[in-house]
Amino acid sequence: MKRPAWSLLALVTTQLAALHIQIGTPLSLAQQWQALHEVQSLEQLIFVHTHLPRTALAVILGMVMALAGGLLQLLTQNPLASPMTLGTSAGAWCAIVLAGVLAPTLQLPLEWLALGGSLFALTLVGALAGWRQLHSLNALLAGTALNLLLGSVAAIAVMLNDQYSRTLLVWGTGDLAQNDWAWVLWLLPRLAPALLLIPLLCKPLHLLQLGSQAAAAAGLNVMRLAIITSLLALWLNGLAIAAVGIIGFVSLLAPALARLLGAHKPADNLGMAALLGAITLLLADIVAIWLSHHLADLLPTSAAIGLLGGPILIWLCLKLPLASSLPDATGHPFRRQPTALIGWCLLAALILLLSAISGKDAAGHWLISWPDAGLWALRWPRMMAACAAGMGLAIAGLILQRLLNNPLASPDLLGISAGASLGMLIGLGIGTSLSPWLFSSSGAVVVLLALCWLAPRQSPARLILLGIGLSSLLEAALQLVLAQGNQDSFQLLNWLAGSTYHTTPTQAIALLGTVLILGGISLVFARVLLLFGLGETLAQAVGLAVPQARVLLLLLAGLLSLAISSQFGPLAFIGLVLPQLAIQLGARTIKDQLWLASLIGAALLGLADLASRTVFFPSQIPVGALASLTCGSLLVIGLLGRRRRLA
Amino acid sequence: MFQLQKLKIARQGRTLLQINQLNLPPHGLTVILGHNGSGKSTLLKVLAGQLPSDEGQVLLQGRPIATYAPRELAKQIAFMPQQIPQPALMQVRELVELGRFAWRGWLARWQENDKERITAAMQQADVSHLAEHALDEISGGERQRAWLAMLLAQDAQMLLLDEPSSALDLAHQYQLMALLQRLVSTQSCAVVAILHDLNLALRYADRIIALQAGQIWFDGSPAQLLAHPQLDDLYGIELDILARPGKHAVAVVA
Numbered sequence: 057m058k059r060p061a062w063s064l065l066a067l068v069t070t071q072l073a074a075l076h077i078q079i080g081t082p083l084s085l086a087q088q089w090q091a092l093h094e095v096q097s098l099e100q101l102i103f104v105h106t107h108l109p110r111t112a113l114a115v116i117l118g119m120v121m122a123l124a125g126g127l128l129q130l131l132t133q134n135p136l137a138s139p140m141t142l143g144t145s146a147g148a149w150c151a152i153v154l155a156g157v158l159a160p161t162l163q164l165p166l167e168w169l170a171l172g173g174s175l176f177a178l179t180l181v182g183a184l185a186g187w188r189q190l191h192s193l194n195a196l197l198a199g200t201a202l203n204l205l206l207g208s209v210a211a212i213a214v215m216l217n218d219q220y221s222r223t224l225l226v227w228g229t230g231d232l233a234q235n236d237w238a239w240v241l242w243l244l245p246r247l248a249p250a251l252l253l254i255p256l257l258c259k260p261l262h263l264l265q266l267g268s269q270a271a272a273a274a275g276l277n278v279m280r281l282a283i284i285t286s287l288l289a290l291w292l293n294g295l296a297i298a299a300v301g302i303i304g305f306v307s308l309l310a311p312a313l314a315r316l317l318g319a320h321k322p323a324d325n326l327g328m329a330a331l332l333g334a335i336t337l338l339l340a341d342i343v344a345i346w347l348s349h350h351l352a353d354l355l356p357t358s359a360a361i362g363l364l365g366g367p368i369l370i371w372l373c374l375k376l377p378l379a380s381s382l383p384d385a386t387g388h389p390f391r392r393q394p395t396a397l398i399g400w401c402l403l404a405a406l407i408l409l410l411s412a413i414s415g416k417d418a419a420g421h422w423l424i425s426w427p428d429a430g431l432w433a434l435r436w437p438r439m440m441a442a443c444a445a446g447m448g449l450a451i452a453g454l455i456l457q458r459l460l461n462n463p464l465a466s467p468d469l470l471g472i473s474a475g476a477s478l479g480m481l482i483g484l485g486i487g488t489s490l491s492p493w494l495f496s497s498s499g500a501v502v503v504l505l506a507l508c509w510l511a512p513r514q515s516p517a518r519l520i521l522l523g524i525g526l527s528s529l530l531e532a533a534l535q536l537v538l539a540q541g542n543q544d545s546f547q548l549l550n551w552l553a554g555s556t557y558h559t560t561p562t563q564a565i566a567l568l569g570t571v572l573i574l575g576g577i578s579l580v581f582a583r584v585l586l587l588f589g590l591g592e593t594l595a596q597a598v599g600l601a602v603p604q605a606r607v608l609l610l611l612l613a614g615l616l617s618l619a620i621s622s623q624f625g626p627l628a629f630i631g632l633v634l635p636q637l638a639i640q641l642g643a644r645t646i647k648d649q650l651w652l653a654s655l656i657g658a659a660l661l662g663l664a665d666l667a668s669r670t671v672f673f674p675s676q677i678p679v680g681a682l683a684s685l686t687c688g689s690l691l692v693i694g695l696l697g698r699r700r701r702l703a
Numbered sequence: 704m705f706q707l708q709k710l711k712i713a714r715q716g717r718t719l720l721q722i723n724q725l726n727l728p729p730h731g732l733t734v735i736l737g738h739n740g741s742g743k744s745t746l747l748k749v750l751a752g753q754l755p756s757d758e759g760q761v762l763l764q765g766r767p768i769a770t771y772a773p774r775e776l777a778k779q780i781a782f783m784p785q786q787i788p789q790p791a792l793m794q795v796r797e798l799v800e801l802g803r804f805a806w807r808g809w810l811a812r813w814q815e816n817d818k819e820r821i822t823a824a825m826q827q828a829d830v831s832h833l834a835e836h837a838l839d840e841i842s843g844g845e846r847q848r849a850w851l852a853m854l855l856a857q858d859a860q861m862l863l864l865d866e867p868s869s870a871l872d873l874a875h876q877y878q879l880m881a882l883l884q885r886l887v888s889t890q891s892c893a894v895v896a897i898l899h900d901l902n903l904a905l906r907y908a909d910r911i912i913a914l915q916a917g918q919i920w921f922d923g924s925p926a927q928l929l930a931h932p933q934l935d936d937l938y939g940i941e942l943d944i945l946a947r948p949g950k951h952a953v954a955v956v957a
Contacts, residue, residue, distance in 0.1 A: 461790070580810060586793065589788075593784075594784060596773050597751060597753065598802065599774040599778070600774075602773070645794075645797070
């Protein structure tokens with residue numbers, strides 16, 4: 057790395073810091089200088105206790121987040137890894153929210169909560185994607201799915217406790233505004249372990265670039281290095297989250313930019329990433345301050361950085377080379393019995409019947425009887441819509457998993473539900489009297505059209521990356537809206553968590569019809585889905601026109617996803633888990649898998665509908681969030697089971 | 704069947720393949736030999752239509768190969784890659800059925816003659832007993848034979864095989880070559896195979912093409928290759944030819 061680049065970056069950092077101080081205050085330089093020694097006016101008080109700590113915090117946190125991301129990228133050898141894309145930020149945030157909601161009296165220290173939550177999330181991502189696969193797309197798929205899941209967990213918690221959570225929402229959005237030096241002083245001593253450890257880690261991390269096996273052969277204790285590095289990265293990121301909430305992108309962008317500038321050795325990369333992180337955060341905060349002066353609402357820093365970083369992330373996704381996943385050497389043990397489809401049919405029907413007839417009366421007692429006409433008219437549309445969504449997600453998930461040859465693919469990663477949510481946001485922002493459904497589905501249609509245009513040109517893995525980029529952009533925009541903490545934001549939160557209680561009979565019937573038609577079409581295309589199992593080149597050699605088939609299958613999955621997400625919002629994990637569950641239950645051929653997965657989907661969502669009505673009676677939790685939670689837990693149980701069998 | 708003219712493939716300034724003129728007729732068992740990196744697999748990929756040529760022409764039945772739709776092409780040529788994928792959960796029978804895709808397309812049901820072809824192909828490749836097994840639970844050699852069964856079901860006029868015997872045990876190597884020889888002699892279909900085993904090639908091939916550094920170094924019958932004065936240059940190692948009365952001559956490393 058050349059010296060001029062370093063000095064240039066350092067110069068830019070100090071310039072931006074100076075600009076950052078000046079943009080907020082009306083004081084002249086002389087008055088500012090005086091304020092440092094002796095405060096004489098209110099303006100000077102504000103300067104010393106608001107502007108200066110904000111600048112200091114921006115510089116420190118920018119460096120901290122960049123280091124966290126840089127360490128994770130070096131460790132996983134994945135150019136797109138970061139606390140944001142691996143789901144650990146969401147884990148930390150979720151832990152803090154849950155602790156605040158469930159045990160508000162305990163006052164647990166935030167940084168340890170954040171560390172615990174992010175450690176849990178990282179463990180889950182590692183188990184999901186495979187610890188040796190963290191360099192590949194799989195890690196990002198698992199991380200994004202986890203992001204969505206933890207998002208719905210936090211959403212449930214927030215909705216059940218909306219009094220407390222209103223302040224939480226504002227806090228969680230990552231704003232750098234300060235009113236004294238407390239956070240800066242809190243932060244500084246906690247950074248000490250990082251400053252001591254990082255110089256020691258540089259050389260082993262350099263060795264790790266050979267690959268973990270070669271590094272181990274060269275005498276490196278890879279396990280110990282991985283544990284120390286990831287703990288350090290998560291600790292740093294947890295500090296940032298505890299101090300200001302989630303500010304995404306910096307941790308991803310800064311190390312990636314450092315690499316683009318030619319800093320490949322760990323020491324260079326981390327050092328330059330730290331400077332770039334400070335620069336990015338200062339720049340974003342300057343934009344946020346400037347916009348807040350000109351807008352009626354306060355713009356949190358994280359939203360500003362999301363708006364800057366989202367497009368860059370999408371560009372990076374399309375540009376950076378990413379290793380494809382290695383073949384899984386262990387192989388999955390599958391059951392050998394043929395599927396008893398009839399039995400599963402009966403079981404699903406029984407569950408549906410049970411969910412249809414049970415409920416609670418006004419006093420909260422269980423009531424199992426055929427509902428009267430009034431109640432039934434309220435109950436059947438939401439149940440039908442939920443079942444149709446379950447079926448549709450299962451089918452769309454199966455199509456994508458076969459198309460990508462990757463068991464972690466799922467429709468919520470396509471970016472279509474992100475598009476729907478963005479459309480919904482814009483609709484709320486414009487505030488017209490038009491139905492929000494119109495906005496959400498047009499958002500989804502735009503993404504779907506873009507996908508179909510890209511499909512013949514880009515490999516499916518890239519398309520999924522694009523979806524991940526879009527989802528991150530959405531998160532930033534969401535925080536912007538949620539930060540306002542008004543009625544609109546709760547309406548949006550409700551929709552995002554997949555609630556069904558506003559479903560009309562027409563909507564339910566339309567959704568079921570769409571799902572049945574598209575499902576029928578995919579059943580007919582079973583042969584093409586099977587062909588994709590050979591890989592695209594060989595499928596072509598056997599006679600498949602791959603680009604056309606890719607567009608068609610994407611269109612099928614996309615339409616399903618569109619129909620569902622324009623009504624329910626993004627539903628995590630369901631489309632990922634159900635097709636795999638069908639395999640575990642013994643489905644061998646594609647047709648069996650399709651039938652079984654959609655049956656389980658319908659039954660599961662029917663059950664979730666029942667639970668959403670009864671568990672927290674008289675309040676209701678959205679079906680979608682509940683079903684995502686169930687599927688996520690199923691996945692964890694399944695993973696634990698596999699671990700035990702291997703051990 | 705194939706006509707290659709002034710073909711050139713280059714990557715990053717390095718010429719991988721340069722062939723002035725090569726014709727492959729729709730019959731006979733042709734073996735491609737050559738050292739590592741000599742361009743064998745590249746040539747096969749060009750013939751399979753998976754790699755467009757940078758210069759020159761590849762004509763199949765007098766038509767540029769790039770103008771064929773995938774299904775048309777798959778009716779003419781069937782391709783076995785060096786690395787056979789192992790998709791989870793796909794049964795051997797399902798794989799062999801996919802060989803009929805070129806003839807039936809996306810939607811049409813399998814006809815009676817499709818089923819006959821599938822059964823016959825599995826018998827020929829000796830994988831009937833594995834029909835219900837998944838591809839990821841059988842051995843590498845069995846997988847190669849299953850793939851061969853799919854190629855046979857494809858009913859193409861020419862089979863392109865990239866090291867079809869690499870994972871086979873000794874007996875199955877000879878069985879495979881005997882099967883290919885039978886196919887060539889009875890069904891008027893042609894086989895082009897890459898092999899590493901010189902003796903296997905000498906014994907079964909009708910024609911041997913040897914590549915060196917991307918260029919054709921030898922093109923002729925096995926007997927002509929044995930009589931080649933610079934045979935040692937083929938792999939850059941000294942070879943002895945052991946003539947055995949009444950049997951095939953064998954080449955061994957001196």
